[in-house]
Amino acid sequence: MASTTTDHAADIDRHVKVYITVFVALMVLTIVTVAISAVHLPVPIAVTVALLVATIKGSLVACYFMHLISEKKLILWVLAADRRVLHRPAGASRHHAQQRLLDSLMNLRSVHALLILLSAILAVLFGVWCLGQYGRGNGVANLLAAVTAFALSAGLLVYDSWFLRKTRTAAMTSPSASSATRGRARPTASSVSWVDRPAVVGESGGTDRSGLPGLLRGRGGPR
Amino acid sequence: MLFGALFASYILIRTGAPSWPRGDTILNVPLATFNTLVLISSSVTMVMAWASLMRHRFGTFRIYMGATILLGFVFLVVKYFEYSHKFHDGLFPSTNNFLAIYFTLTGLHMLHVAGGMAVNAYFLGPGAKLWKTNPEWFTNRVEHSGLFWHFVDLVWIFLFPTLYLL
Numbered sequence: 547m548a549s550t551t552t553d554h555a556a557d558i559d560r561h562v563k564v565y566i567t568v569f570v571a572l573m574v575l576t577i578v579t580v581a582i583s584a585v586h587l588p589v590p591i592a593v594t595v596a597l598l599v600a601t602i603k604g605s606l607v608a609c610y611f612m613h614l615i616s617e618k619k620l621i622l623w624v625l626a627a628d629r630r631v632l633h634r635p636a637g638a639s640r641h642h643a644q645q646r647l648l649d650s651l652m653n654l655r656s657v658h659a660l661l662i663l664l665s666a667i668l669a670v671l672f673g674v675w676c677l678g679q680y681g682r683g684n685g686v687a688n689l690l691a692a693v694t695a696f697a698l699s700a701g702l703l704v705y706d707s708w709f710l711r712k713t714r715t716a717a718m719t720s721p722s723a724s725s726a727t728r729g730r731a732r733p734t735a736s737s738v739s740w741v742d743r744p745a746v747v748g749e750s751g752g753t754d755r756s757g758l759p760g761l762l763r764g765r766g767g768p769r
Numbered sequence: 770m771l772f773g774a775l776f777a778s779y780i781l782i783r784t785g786a787p788s789w790p791r792g793d794t795i796l797n798v799p800l801a802t803f804n805t806l807v808l809i810s811s812s813v814t815m816v817m818a819w820a821s822l823m824r825h826r827f828g829t830f831r832i833y834m835g836a837t838i839l840l841g842f843v844f845l846v847v848k849y850f851e852y853s854h855k856f857h858d859g860l861f862p863s864t865n866n867f868l869a870i871y872f873t874l875t876g877l878h879m880l881h882v883a884g885g886m887a888v889n890a891y892f893l894g895p896g897a898k899l900w901k902t903n904p905e906w907f908t909n910r911v912e913h914s915g916l917f918w919h920f921v922d923l924v925w926i927f928l929f930p931t932l933y934l935l
Contacts, residue, residue: 554823555824558820558823558824561820562817562820565813565816565817565820566813568813569809569810569813572809573806573809576802576805576806576809576929577802579929579930579934580798580802580934583793583798583930583933583934583935589935592934592935593935596930596931596934596935597927597930599930600926600927600929600930600931603926604923604926604927607812607919607922607923607926608919608923611812611813611815611816611915611919611922612915612916612919612920
């Protein structure tokens with residue numbers, strides 16, 4: 547136990563170093579974006595640059611402060627876990643063929659994949675519209691926007707196929723953590739269980755579908 | 770979702786308008802830059818507060834959490850001066866489309882800042898009792914309130930260039 551605590555402290559020390567680096571980067575980028583705006587570039591370029599810098603800053607906050615980068619596996623796990631896996635103990639409805647069909651369609655994985663696909667189609671349509679605007683002699687910005695939209699659409703499609711491939715098999719079969727440590731965190735009321743993450747795991751019960759704690763361990767919690 | 774819809778409205782209103790003022794001709798960029806730095810700092814102190822709990826240093830947590838709330842307060846005070854200066858100059862949400870969307874977006878963002886501060890204050894004050902009985906839960910709750918706080922920071926990171934610099 548002592549050794550894990552030490553590992554853990556070292557882990558957090560590393561995190562803190564990253565936070566400081568990100569902090570400095572955010573400060574510098576803020577100054578950069580203000581400095582660029584003082585130059586008074588043409589509007590389309592100014593918009594592109596400002597939003598690019600803002601996206602970089604936003605990604606830094608989301609990935610490091612909000613820990614999304616170390617939770618990638620967890621997010622995939624959640625998106626990949628269909629309702630059959632999550633609700634197995636509920637039992638009753640699973641014999642219903644109709645219900646099962648609905649379950650297989652209405653899982654987060656397929657909804658996510660579908661929404662990404664729709665976004666890609668929307669981006670293509672937007673790109674075509676921009677091209678039309680450009681064809682009518684409405685400035686280079688429209689051409690730029692069309693190219694961006696097509697690139698975005700291609701990126702979304704690549705992501706979608708990657709996501710579907712990634713979540714097909716591996717995500718569900720992560721090594722499980724020992725149930726002994728999780729037992730402690732069993733919730734008294736289900737309403738708090740979504741606030742306190744260990745309790746969610748405790749609630750979902752058995753060791754068979756407990757990829758979650760194994761994945762959480764990577765980013766470390768006081769458990 | 771809420772901010773996304775408003776950003777979309779902003780884009781539509783702006784592209785539909787015959788002319789659109791550059792933000793810096795109306796708004797105070799140095800103050801907003803200062804506020805951006807304040808909010809980024811508060812995000813760092815927030816994540817440090819959580820890291821302190823992970824290291825079981827409750828005293829450090831209190832300092833960082835206090836700093837987070839204080840920085841949020843500074844943000845609101847600066848915003849108050851910005852707003853009152855605008856009102857003093859006779860610039861109201863009803864003056865034009867730019868000011869309407871400016872006040873809507875920043876006002877809504879300020880409400881989020883105030884909400885985040887309230888939750889953080891709860892964890893610094895009465896909510897901190899939980900640390901003694903169940904430190905794990907307390908740490909996770911602080912992490913979640915941190916997620917909200919970072920989201921508020923994230924929104925500002927996009928609001929700032931959109932409204933002030935373009």
